[in-house]
Amino acid sequence: MIVSVTMNPSVDISYPLSTLVLDDINRCDKVRKTAGGKGLNVTRVIHQMEAEVISTGLLGGVLGEFIRENLSSEGIKHDFSNIQGDTRNCIAILHDNYQQTEILEAGPTISTEELTSFEETFLTLATSSDVATLSGSLPKGVSKDYYSRLLSLLSNTDIKVILDTSGESLKSALESPVKPYAIKPNSDELQALLGEEVSTDYTNLSDILSHSLFDGVPLIMVSLGKDGAFAKFDESFYRVEIPSIPVKNPVGSGDSTVAGLAIGLSKRKSIEDVLKYAMTLGMLNAMEDTTGCVDKTKFDDLFNQVNVYKL
Template sequence: MIVSVTMNPSVDISYPLDTLVINDVNRCDQVRKTAGGKGLNVTRVIHQMNEKVVSTGLLGGMLGAFIRENLSKEGINHHFSDIEGDTRNCIAILHDDGKQTEVLESGPVISEEELVAFETIFLNLAKTSQVVTLSGSLPKGVPVDYYSQLLTLLSDSQTKVILDTSGDSLKCALTGEHKPYAIKPNSDELQALIGEKVTEDYTNLPDMLTHPLFDGVALIMVSLGKDGAFVKYEDSFYRVKIPTISVKNPVGSGDSSVAGLAIGLAKELPIEDTLKYAMTLGMLNAMEDTTGSVDVTQFNQIYDRIFIDK
């Protein structure tokens, strides 16, 4: 089983408009509200691939209840920890020929007691799972090294942890005693971590990925957008080449790739197959209008067109 953690989930609200008029009334005929957050995107894609997954994290208030109801309607297994504060909204206004304006609430402030209650649920789920994914930002009140703390809680288990975050929370996890099994930075996040620019031909990526900061991390997958990915797995490097596709909505493709990594690791697939799983699901998400969604009927068609050079 796979456990997907979302510490700062949201209700994602999408407002499609022909034109966004500033300082005036904008009326919207079609509104889409979904259970959102990077970890919930991971959860949905794993579920769509008919793999066992349970979603956990922190939920509160009426919006938290909406997320639980939304997941239950989709048949997704979930076990969230209750908080007193209200889960946040995240609003995306889609307007003017592909432009997107977002309003992202910061979310509730989490107490120490609420974190302790969550950790009990987390440990009960994670210690019986092959893979745990930790995705996204941390809510207010949660220490910046909290992902590192969760890694410590799992240090005596065989569970593989995929950490998909950025900034200080990622750096804290990489400098802690117990490392994640896998991380998935993009090139900008990689540059921010070690203060070195990725060259246009990517030839300096092997040196960047052998930086001491990554010692102890078995799998590093650097997403390169339309150029595929560059991967360090243990002591080997891999270049993942992908076909050209028609992109509808790239948002959530990174989360979908995390879902693919989790499935591959849970199935104990060879690393090449695991990487192809990850890239296939990321591309399938980009081909859909809905974030965190894939058309499983096209899986083999994309999978067979991905090539990996070691």
């Protein structure tokens, strides 16, 4: 089983408008409200691929109940810890030829007692799982090194942890004694971490991923958009080439890629197939209008068009 963690979930509200008019009234007759957050996108895609997954994290208030009901209506297993604060809204206004303006609430402040309760739930779920995914930002009241705390809770287990975060949260986890099994940075996040620019032809990625900051992390997958991906597994490097696809909505493709990594690892696939699972689901998400959504019927055909080369 895969356990997917979302520490700062949200109700994602999408307002499609032909034109956004500032300092005036904008009326919208088509509104979409869904359980959101990077980890919930991961959960949804794993579920759509009919792999066993359970979602956990922190939820509170009326919006927290909405997320529980939304997940239950989709048949997705979940076991979230309760908090006193209200779960946040995140608003996306889609306007003027595919422009997107976002308003992201910070969310509630989490207490020490609430974190302790969550950790008990997380440890129970994780110890009966093969893979854990930790995705997204941390809420207020939670220290930047909290993902390191979750990694330490699993230090005596064989669970493979995929960490998909950025900034200080990622750096702290990479500097901690207990490392994640896999990370999935993009080129901008690598540059922010190391202060080294990724070359436009990606020829220096081998050197960048050999940096001592990544010591002890078995799998690093760098997403390169339409150019596929570059990966380091143990001491070997891989180039992943993908076919050209019709892109409708690339938002959430990174989360879908994490879902692919999780499924491939839980199935104990070869590293080549793990990378192909990841890229296939990332592409399938980009081919759909809805964020964190894939069409399973198209998986096999696209999977067979992904090529992985050991360098």
